[in-house]
Amino acid sequence: MSEDYKLLCKELENLRGNTEYFVFGYSELNEPLYAFVLGNKDSKKSILVQGTIHAREYINSFVLIEIIKHLKTLSLPHKVVIVPLLNPDGVRICLEGCEFIKNESYKDLVKNILKTFPQKMYKANARGVDLNTNFDANWGRGKSNIKLAPAGENFIGFKPNSESEVLALINLTKTLAPKITLSYHSKGNVIYYGYAGQLENTLKDQTKFLNIIKKSTGYTGIYTMDSAGGYKDYCLLKLGILGYTIETGADYLTHPIGLESLEEIFKSNKNLILDILKEL
Numbered sequence: 552m553s554e555d556y557k558l559l560c561k562e563l564e565n566l567r568g569n570t571e572y573f574v575f576g577y578s579e580l581n582e583p584l585y586a587f588v589l590g591n592k593d594s595k596k597s598i599l600v601q602g603t604i605h606a607r608e609y610i611n612s613f614v615l616i617e618i619i620k621h622l623k624t625l626s627l628p629h630k631v632v633i634v635p636l637l638n639p640d641g642v643r644i645c646l647e648g649c650e651f652i653k654n655e656s657y658k659d660l661v662k663n664i665l666k667t668f669p670q671k672m673y674k675a676n677a678r679g680v681d682l683n684t685n686f687d688a689n690w691g692r693g694k695s696n697i698k699l700a701p702a703g704e705n706f707i708g709f710k711p712n713s714e715s716e717v718l719a720l721i722n723l724t725k726t727l728a729p730k731i732t733l734s735y736h737s738k739g740n741v742i743y744y745g746y747a748g749q750l751e752n753t754l755k756d757q758t759k760f761l762n763i764i765k766k767s768t769g770y771t772g773i774y775t776m777d778s779a780g781g782y783k784d785y786c787l788l789k790l791g792i793l794g795y796t797i798e799t800g801a802d803y804l805t806h807p808i809g810l811e812s813l814e815e816i817f818k819s820n821k822n823l824i825l826d827i828l829k830e831l
């Protein structure tokens with residue numbers, strides 16, 4: 552097992568030892584997907600935060616783990632549910648290749664992809680589906696979408712909402728019914744917001760919370776022009792839930808962003824959730 556993946560597992564294990572959590576689903580390789588619960592559990596208002604839907608962006612799992620540790624020390628007015636690692640299989644492929652995969656057909660599929668796609672740039676899950684293009688929100692209409700076959704990035708899947716990680720996140724979101732979702736990606740230090748055709752009720756507070764996120768992180772806001780099939784898109788278009796994508800890490804950094812950037816990214820995002828909760 553690679554050092555970074557070993558460390559990530561260890562950090563998550565430690566967190567499970569001292570923080571309320573539940574398993575909300577399983578990855579395609581049957582790894583449990585963890586959601587950590589913080590803040591005022593009696594409040595009807597909540598926020599849902601998820602990270603590392605894209606494998607090579609696993610720095611955000613470490614960032615969210617640090618954020619959880621920080622939030623545990625504070626008294627929070629509302630409920631916070633954080634999913635630090637949505638795509639564990641993909642992260643392991645990005646760090647280790649395909650040899651760890653026990654299921655022979657998945658192993659062959661990934662081995663085939665890695666013949667032409669650089670392992671370190673891997674974004675997809677163990678079935679070669681880019682999870683953030685698989686949601687049923689203008690599915691397959693993105694300009695970079697790949698429709699024919701599994702790939703290291705941009706393959707939308709053979710049908711919308713087909714992947715177990717995607718279905719688990721949709722079910723979690725529907726059950727929790729949060730007021731806002733945050734999706735942690737890398738990179739660029741920008742915030743993607745809005746969506747063509749988003750449900751009317753998501754427009755009301757969009758600018759207010761965008762300004763809070765901009766102020767808290769120092770990142771730049773960008774209106775989403777050509778995204779399709781993403782989690783934020785699905786929240787805005789299908790669920791009527793306000794969603795933002797936070798792209799962490801300076802643009803000059805290369806994928807995967809290493810742990811040497813953890814402190815700086817954490818510092819920019821440390822107060823974000825509390826700043827949002829105060830205005831929820």
Ligand SMILES: [Zn+2]
Nearest residue numbers: 605608736737
């Ligand atoms: Zn991403």
